[in-house]
Amino acid sequence: MPASLDRDAIASRFKNIPVMPILAMKKFATQKTIVPILHVNENVSLEEQIAERAHELWRQRGREPGSDLSDWFQAEREVNEWHQRRHKKD
Secondary structure: OOHHHHHHHHHHHOOOOOOOOHHHHHHHHHOOOOOOOOOOOOOOOHHHHHHHHHHHHHHHOOOOOOOHHHHHHHHHHHHHHHHHHHHHHO
16 A cells, blocks of 8 residues: 555644644744742832833833833732731741
8 A cells, every 4th residue: 555545644633733834833832831939129119119010011021112001000019018027937
């Protein structure tokens, strides 16, 4: 039996299975999970702590523009939660 027939028979079995484009597969396979790390510098104002965290979030997202407000709100929430947890420990 010629090899092309075997290949065709195998291909026909998989014809209804969706195929992910190679570029999408590469992106999916190389995507890293980012674990948010919160470093709070207590030597600066609360606003600066939030700004530093928002900048860190932007860098972790790959420096893509357009999410500055959501980064700021997330940073504000994280920094405030960090301070609340710290005060509960004391």
